[in-house]
Amino acid sequence: MRAFTYERPADTQAALRAIAKPEAKFIAGGTNLLDLMKVEVETPGHLVDVSRLPLAEIAETQDGGLRIGATVVNSDLAADRRVRERYPLLSRALLNGASGQLRNQATTAGNLLQRTRCYYFYDTSKPCNKRSPGSGCSALNGFNRIHAVLGASDSCIAVHPSDMAVALAALDAEVETQSADGPARRLKIADFYRLPNATPQKETNLEQGELITTVLLPPPPPGVQVYRKVRDRASYAFALVSVAAVVELDGDKIKSARLALGGVAHKPWRAVNAERQLANAPATPDSFSAAGDVALQGAQSYGHNDFKIALASRTIAQTLADDAQQKKG
Amino acid sequence: MSNQHLTRRGVLGTGVALTALGGKNAFAQPESPPLRHPTDPGAATMDVGLTVNGAHHDLKVDPRTTLLDLLRDDLGLTGTKKGCDHGQCGACTVLIDGVRRNACLNLAVGCDDREIVTIEGLGNPQELHPMQAAFVTHDGFQCGYCTPGQICSAVGMLAEIKRGLPSAVTPDIASATMQGTESEIRERMSGNICRCAAYPNIVAAILDVAGKAAG
Numbered sequence: 056m057r058a059f060t061y062e063r064p065a066d067t068q069a070a071l072r073a074i075a076k077p078e079a080k081f082i083a084g085g086t087n088l089l090d091l092m093k094v095e096v097e098t099p100g101h102l103v104d105v106s107r108l109p110l111a112e113i114a115e116t117q118d119g120g121l122r123i124g125a126t127v128v129n130s131d132l133a134a135d136r137r138v139r140e141r142y143p144l145l146s147r148a149l150l151n152g153a154s155g156q157l158r159n160q161a162t163t164a165g166n167l168l169q170r171t172r173c174y175y176f177y178d179t180s181k182p183c184n185k186r187s188p189g190s191g192c193s194a195l196n197g198f199n200r201i202h203a204v205l206g207a208s209d210s211c212i213a214v215h216p217s218d219m220a221v222a223l224a225a226l227d228a229e230v231e232t233q234s235a236d237g238p239a240r241r242l243k244i245a246d247f248y249r250l251p252n253a254t255p256q257k258e259t260n261l262e263q264g265e266l267i268t269t270v271l272l273p274p275p276p277p278g279v280q281v282y283r284k285v286r287d288r289a290s291y292a293f294a295l296v297s298v299a300a301v302v303e304l305d306g307d308k309i310k311s312a313r314l315a316l317g318g319v320a321h322k323p324w325r326a327v328n329a330e331r332q333l334a335n336a337p338a339t340p341d342s343f344s345a346a347g348d349v350a351l352q353g354a355q356s357y358g359h360n361d362f363k364i365a366l367a368s369r370t371i372a373q374t375l376a377d378d379a380q381q382k383k384g
Numbered sequence: 385m386s387n388q389h390l391t392r393r394g395v396l397g398t399g400v401a402l403t404a405l406g407g408k409n410a411f412a413q414p415e416s417p418p419l420r421h422p423t424d425p426g427a428a429t430m431d432v433g434l435t436v437n438g439a440h441h442d443l444k445v446d447p448r449t450t451l452l453d454l455l456r457d458d459l460g461l462t463g464t465k466k467g468c469d470h471g472q473c474g475a476c477t478v479l480i481d482g483v484r485r486n487a488c489l490n491l492a493v494g495c496d497d498r499e500i501v502t503i504e505g506l507g508n509p510q511e512l513h514p515m516q517a518a519f520v521t522h523d524g525f526q527c528g529y530c531t532p533g534q535i536c537s538a539v540g541m542l543a544e545i546k547r548g549l550p551s552a553v554t555p556d557i558a559s560a561t562m563q564g565t566e567s568e569i570r571e572r573m574s575g576n577i578c579r580c581a582a583y584p585n586i587v588a589a590i591l592d593v594a595g596k597a598a599g
Contacts, residue, residue, distance in 0.1 A: 056448045058427060058428075058446075058447075058448065059447055059448070060428065060447065061430060061447040061491070061493050061494075063493075063494075063496070082491075082494075084489075085489060085490070085491065085494065086471055086486075086489050089450075089489050089490075089491065090470050090471060090489065093469065093470065102447070102491075104493075104494055106494065130544070130549060133549075133550065134547075134548070134549045134550060136558075139550065139557050139558045140558050143557060143558070146550065146557050147552070147557065150550060150551055150552040150554075150557070151552045153575075154471075154474065154574055154575025154576075155484060155537070155540070155541060155544065155572050155573075155574075155575050156471070156474060156477055156484050156485050156486045156537065156540075156575045157471060157486065157489075157575065159483045159484060159485050159540075160485045160486070160489065160490070289571075289574075290552065290570075290571050290574035291574040291575055
C-alpha cells in the first residue's frame with residue numbers, strides 16, 4: 056500500500072476543505088477503497104474520513120419520501136422499518152449484496168461509488184482503460200464472462216457491481232451533493248452514472264471534491280416491488296444479472312411498469328423501451344417475454360458472456376411474472 | 385507472548401529458527417513479500433486509542449496499518465486470522481462496537497475510540513463463551529483456521545437476528561421478529577468461508593446457541 060496521510064474532520068465543511076489537498080480522497084466504510092489501495096489500484100496521498108460526519112440519519116420528507124444520509128450503513132438502511140415497508144425493493148437489493156460483515160460497514164454513498172470488479176481492473180500487470188486510460192481493454196478479448204452486454208464501448212466492457220444502485224434506479228432516487236465552492240447539487244440516478252464511451256475512468260458526473268451528502272427517495276411508486284438476483288452461488292456473490300421491477304396492475308392489465316437491470320452494463324440500466332411496451336399490455340407471460348426481448352435489443356456480447364443476453368431476457372420475464380403473481384396472489 | 389508455554393506458534397517459531405541456522409544457500413529464500421505495509425523507519429505515525437477486549441491501548445501506528453495487523457502484530461492477539469486480507473473470507477471477523485465487521489477492511493486509525501472484541505475477549509479455556517462451547521460440542525471445525533472468525537461472526541449474527549434485522553432469505557422482511565432457522569443462519573453466515581467445508585457442524589453449533597437463546 057502506498058503511504059498516505061489521514062484526517063477525520065469534525066464536520067462537513069471541514070471535510071470539503073480537506074478534500075482540496077493534493078491527491079486527497081474521501082473514505083467512509085472503505086470496504087472497496089481500502090481493498091483497492093492494498094493492490095495499489097487506488098493510490099490516494101491523503102484520506103479524508105467522512106464516516107463519522109453527521110450524515111447517518113434517515114428522515115421523512117414532506118412529500119412522503121425518505122432522505123437517506125450518505126453514511127447510513129447498508130445493513131441499517133435495509134433494516135429501516137420505513138424502507139422495509141415502503142421500499143422493499145431497496146431492502147431486498149441491499150440484503151442480496153455482499154456479506155453481513157460488509158453490509159455493517161459499507162455506506163450508502165460508498166455503495167454508489169464502488170468500482171467495478173472486472174478482473175483486469177484489479178490486475179495492475181494488465182492493460183485497463185479504466186485504471187490506466189489509454190492502455191487498452193484486456194477484457195474485450197480476454198475472460199469476459201461477467202462483463203457488459205448493454206451500453207459498453209471498445210474502451211471498456213466492465214459492469215457496475217452494485218445491487219443497491221439498481222433498486223435506486225428503479226425508484227427514481229436522486230443524489231444530493233455539496234462542494235466547497237459550488238452550490239449544492241441534486242442529480243437523478245439516471246444522470247449520475249455515465250456509460251464508458253471513450254472515458255471509462257470517469258464513472259459518475261461528480262466533480263472533483265464533491266461530496267455525496269444524501270440519497271433522496273421520492274414517494275414509493277404504485278405497484279408491487281420485486282428484486283431478483285441471478286449469481287454463481289446462492290449468497291455473497293456479485294450479480295450475473297439482476298432485475299428490479301415495479302409493476303402496477305389494473306385487473307389483468309399492466310397499468311405501469313418500471314424495470315432496472317444490474318450486472319449487464321457500466322451503470323444500473325433502466326429498460327425504458329420495455330417499460331413503455333409493458334404499459335397497458337395484458338399481464339400475460341407473452342407480454343413479460345416480449346418485454347425481456349425488447350430490453351435486450353441491441354445487446355452485444357463478447358464470447359464468455361454470450362449467455363447473459365438470454366439470461367437477462369428470461370430473468371426479466373420471470374421477475375415480471377413473479378411480480379404480477381404477488382399482486383394477484 | 386510468553387514462550388514458556390508450549391504453543392503451536394512457539395514450536396513453529398523454533399523450527400524456523402533452527403532451519404535458518406542450519407540452512408545452506410540452496411535453501412535461502414528471497415525476501416518474502418510483506419504481510420503488511422513495508423516497515424519504513426521514516427514513515428509518519430499517528431496516535432490511535434482504542435479498547436480491545438476491555439483493555440484500553442494508546443498506540444502510534446503507520447496510517448496504512450489495518451485493524452487486523454494492529455491486533456495481531458502490535459497487540460499479539462493472533463486469534464484473529466488473516467485469510468484473504470480482502471474482505472472475502474471472514475477469517476478476520478471481530479466485533480466493533482458490538483457489530484461484526486472484517487478487521488482487514490478497517491484502518492486502525494479509523495478505529496480510534498472504538499471498542500473491539502476479538503475471539504480472545506469472548507471467553508477463555510476455563511470459561512468458554514456459549515458459542516465457543518457449542519463449536520466444541522458439535523465439532524464445528526476441521527483445521528480451525530476460520531473458526532475464530534466464524535465464532536465472532538456467529539455471535540454478531542445472532543445479535544442481529546435478536547435486533548430484528550432481516551436477511552435475503554427472510555420471507556416477510558416487514559416482520560418485526562426474525563427466526564434463527566437453518567436457512568437464515570446459512571445465508572447470514574455466507575461471509576465466513578470454511579475451506580474444510582465444516583458447514584454442517586458449524587450450522588449445528590450456531591442453531592444450538594440460537595435455540596437456547598430463543599428458548
